[in-house]
Amino acid sequence: AQSVTQLGSHVSVSEGALVLLRCNYSSSVPPYLFWYVQYPNQGLQLLLKYTSAATLVKGINGFEAEFKKSETSFHLTKPSAHMSDAAEYFCAVSATGGYNKLIFGAGTRLAVHP
Amino acid sequence: KAGVTQTPRYLIKTRGQQVTLSCSPISGHRSVSWYQQTPGQGLQFLFEYFSETQRNKGNFPGRFSGRQFSNSRSEMNVSTLELGDSALYLCASSLDGTNTGELFFGEGSRLTVL
Numbered sequence A: 001a002q003s004v005t006q007l008g009s010h011v012s013v014s015e016g017a018l019v020l021l022r023c024n025y026s027s028s029v030p031p032y033l034f035w036y037v038q039y040p041n042q043g044l045q046l047l048l049k050y051t052s053a054a055t056l057v058k059g060i061n062g063f064e065a066e067f068k069k070s071e072t073s074f075h076l077t078k079p080s081a082h083m084s085d086a087a088e089y090f091c092a093v094s095a096t097g098g099y100n101k102l103i104f105g106a107g108t109r110l111a112v113h114p
Numbered sequence B: 001k002a003g004v005t006q007t008p009r010y011l012i013k014t015r016g017q018q019v020t021l022s023c024s025p026i027s028g029h030r031s032v033s034w035y036q037q038t039p040g041q042g043l044q045f046l047f048e049y050f051s052e053t054q055r056n057k058g059n060f061p062g063r064f065s066g067r068q069f070s071n072s073r074s075e076m077n078v079s080t081l082e083l084g085d086s087a088l089y090l091c092a093s094s095l096d097g098t099n100t101g102e103l104f105f106g107e108g109s110r111l112t113v114l
Helices: none
Strands: A003-007 A010-014 A019-026 A033-038 A044-050 A056-058 A064-068 A073-078 A087-094 A102-104 A108-113 B005-007 B010-013 B019-024 B031-038 B042-050 B053-057 B064-068 B074-078 B087-094 B109-113
Touching (some): A003 A087, A003 A102, A010 A019, A019 A108, A033 A064, A033 A073, A044 A056, A044 A064, A044 A073, A102 B042, B019 B087, B019 B109, B031 B074, B042 B064, B042 B074, B074 B087
Parallel strands (some): A010 A108
Antiparallel strands (some): A003 A019, A019 A073, A033 A044, A033 A087, A056 A064, A064 A073, A087 A102, A087 A108, B005 B019, B031 B042, B042 B053, B064 B074, B087 B109
16 A cells, blocks of 8 residues: 655754755555645645656755655755745655545644744 | 635534535546545545546545536535544545646635534
């Protein structure tokens, strides 16, 4: 069965510091992997997705993620955090044959302080 | 282009009642999926519809049901409400349901069961 593990339910960084949100997946077949962001009282917004075209994926708002098959990881990074990045971030894997069924990690709440 | 619209945004019900939530997808999108979000269980897949057909269903009891209309609008219904059904219910649409996982989410319907 496919699963996603996000390490760290809360991450706090200073404005301008590197953001690193960790995600490990379990999948028996090459997966589609995603990062979504949720701002307070809003739905989820797609940040980026991996579909096997390139291991380094660039997304919106300066975020990127690298697919590492050997480590079964898909960590999300941003070189310089901004106050507006404070939100909850979800890593997800697309279930095999699942017709848009995404399996989400538990989420990581990112706090950015001045 | 209008996004995914969910109504109502907030509602309060009592145990034993039933509730119907509505979702209007992005124009031209034919796949609609529903997710339940709670602090304890996180984001969980409920079901997915494409061209009025339910193609996939998550592990929820039969009290949870849905349907999709010919204009792609969707509704979900929860009967005999329980306290544990309190959650944010998110609807997401996608163009053709090819399991790319690129979902566009609404802002959700927040259900409180008293």
